[in-house]
Amino acid sequence: MNDLLYSHTYQIQGRDFEHGGEASSDIKEALKRMGINPQVIKRTAIASYEAEMNIIVYTEKGELLLEVYPKMIRVTATDRGPGIEDVELAMKEGYSTAPPEIREMGFGSGMGLPNIKKNADRLLIESHPGKGTKVIFEIDIPNASV
Amino acid sequence: MPAFNLYFHSLRIKEDVCKGCTHCLRNCPTEAIRVRNRLAQIKDLKCIDCGDCVRFCPWGANEVLTDDLSVLSHYEYRVLVIPPAFLSLDFLGLSTSEVMGRIFALGFQEVYEEGIGEEAYLEETRRILTKGNVKKPLISVACPAVIRLMQVRFPDLLSHLSPLNTPRDILGATVRRKLGKNSGLFYLAPCPAKITAIRNPQGIEKSPYDGVIAANILYREILRVNETTSGKVHLSGPSGVAIGRIGGEKEFLSPLRVLAIDGITNVVRFLKELEMEKVPALDLIEGRSCPNGCVGGILLPERDSFLNLYRLEQEERKRENAISPLSREDMADFLYLTMPIQPRPQYFLSExxxxxxxxxxxxxxxxxxxxxxxxxxxxxxxxxxxxxxxxxxxxxxxxxxxx
CATH class of the missing domain: 1.10.15.40 (Electron transport complex subunit B, putative Fe-S cluster)
Structure with missing residues (x-):
């Protein structure tokens, strides 16, 4: 039952606000075309968007890996950015280390990780300060097909 | 009327005129066009009849399936419903009453303005947004191309569609009930999407209309026929006229939070944002496929939608104190859609x-x-x-x- 049905890697360029959100938009489109439950798609898309914007705001580059299983969707966001000093603190709504110029653009409001947690069924964050961060989240699919 | 398939649409390519260029291809909001062997083809399941291919074709290689006035001969008594955008046209100096007189000379006995249905539609929309338990933002059903866009590209947003019947069909069904057996009810379409909405209706079992005529065909006939006869004219109040332009719902539903968007590619962009829940709290989305709303319809002879918009606003001012001949109560039986609007099956790569x-x-x-x-x-x-x-x-x- 754990057969991987589909996977795809989306490359993300840090600081590229122009194309920010494209990877999560592509993920959403792929899931829509597969006929996956719209509620699952919405949660995956929103969580993916937050993960994507974290890579864009804080790092030079990174990637999102989408994996679709019959009963579950997994997204793995990997970057080689500065890492998160205190993961527990970063999970707090409103806590942010974003510089003012990023906040002026409407990002870095400290809702990213909390929003991923809110939309995912499971969330795992591995971060090594100075080396990078890996954010893995999973969303269960209630009905396997349309 | 010929039998129509489930996914009938009214746009066609004129094969002898099409040059196989890529203007329509690049501008189609649902990627419904392919050019093969130097000829554009429309994928029926994807076409939403927005008409942007017609708008962007430099050669005039698209045509729209429509009835002509010869269908009138099947009926003894003939009633025409006109969209407000029709009265925004420049009839080369003819007054509204002369235009009506010529419409009667062409074979109609009665004319209703679609805006009469719009007035009941707006009143009911305000009621459900204020009191009802609806999924906000509601998306207006007034533009059929927007409904079809959602069926083709945004199936998960269909739950946001307003449960109301369209102004066109609210009025149509009300008038239809009053008419006898040998009477024909016709709609004058400013765009291909509305032709399709009558031939292949969504959300209702059967269209109240017996036929649909393209606005440019009637316009030509009005300028040609040089006589007038009398008949009954039913015009709407100012909010009904405003349905012909973008912002009409927004203005007449104030202070509700209404966002008005015209142009089908702009509507696409917005719906993508709505899918990601990246929009502020809103009550209603007034989406229109054509630039400036129905005054930009591609079946209107005047293609400059800004001039049409200007003239429509003049018309609105003239009607400032006009009162609609039918009330919401008269139309109460037809205010709601009776069937769910489903996604198009092509959307999914497989079941x-x-x-x-x-x-x-x-x-x-x-x-x-x-x-x-x-x-x-x-x-x-x-x-x-x-x-x-x-x-x-x-x-x-x-x-x-x-x-």
Whole structure:
């Protein structure tokens, strides 16, 4: 039952606000075309968007890996950015280390990780300060097909 | 009327005029067009009849299936419903009453303005937004191209569609009930989407209309026929006229939070944002496929929607104190849609998730080989669309001029 049905890697360029959100938009489109439950798609898309914007705001580059299983969707966001000093603190709504110029653009409001947690069924964050961060989240699919 | 298939649409390509260029291809909001063997083809399941291909075709190679006035001869008594946008046209100096007199001379006995239905529609919309338990933002059903866009590209947003019947059909059904057996009810369409909405209605079992005539056909006849006769005219109040332009719902539903968006590509962009829940709290989305709303309809003879908009606003002012001849109570039986609006099946790659995933993997594989510049030379609108056509066996990678 754990057969991987589909996977795809989306490359993300840090600081590229122009194309920010494209990877999560592509993920959403792929899931829509597969006929996956719209509620699952919405949660995956929103969580993916937050993960994507974290890579864009804080790092030079990174990637999102989408994996679709019959009963579950997994997204793995990997970057080689500065890492998160205190993961527990970063999970707090409103806590942010974003510089003012990023906040002026409407990002870095400290809702990213909390929003991923809110939309995912499971969330795992591995971060090594100075080396990078890996954010893995999973969303269960209630009905396997349309 | 001929029998129509489930996915009837009214736009056609004139094969002897089409040059096989890529203007329509690049501008189609649902990627419904392919150019094969130097000829544009429309994928019926994807076409939403927005008419942007007509708007962007430099050669006039698209046509719209419509009735002409000869259908009137099947009926003894003939009633015409006109969209407010029709009265925004420049009739070369003819007054509204002269225009009406000529419409009667052409064979109609009665004319109703669609805006009468709009007035009841607005009143009911305000009521459900204020009191009802509806999923906000509601999306207005007044523009049929927007409904079809959602069926084709945004199936998960269909739950936001207003449960109300369209102004066109609220009025149509009310008038239909009053008419006898040998009477014909006709709609004057400013755009192909409304022709399709009558021939293949969504959300209701059967259209109240017996036929639909393109606005430019009647316009030509009005200028040609040089006589007038009398008949009954029923015009709406100012809010009914405002349905003909973008912002009409917003203005007359104030202070409700209404966002008005015109132009089908702008509507697409907004719906993508709505899907991601990146929009502020709103009550209603007034989406219109054509620039400036129905005054920009491609079946209006005047293609400058700004001039039409100007004249429509003049008309609105003239009606400032006008009162609609039918009340909401008169139309109360027809205010709501009676059937759910379903997504188009083409949207899903397969009914089965596993098969869809397999196809998606093939699409990815072909897409990787393509240059990703979306030049359109292969006849598909984007490299991604070509990859999908190849995966489905409808095209070949060699169609790409770079490979």
């Amino acid at each position: 089965n998730m596993e098969a869809a995933a397999k196809l998606l993997k093939m699409i990815d594989k072909f897409y990787e080989k393509l240059p990703k510049i979306d030049c359109g030379s292969c006849g598909a609108p984007t490299c991604r669309a070509l990859a999908e056509d190849v995966a489905k066996g409808e095209a070949s990678l060699e169609d790409c001029i770079f490979l």
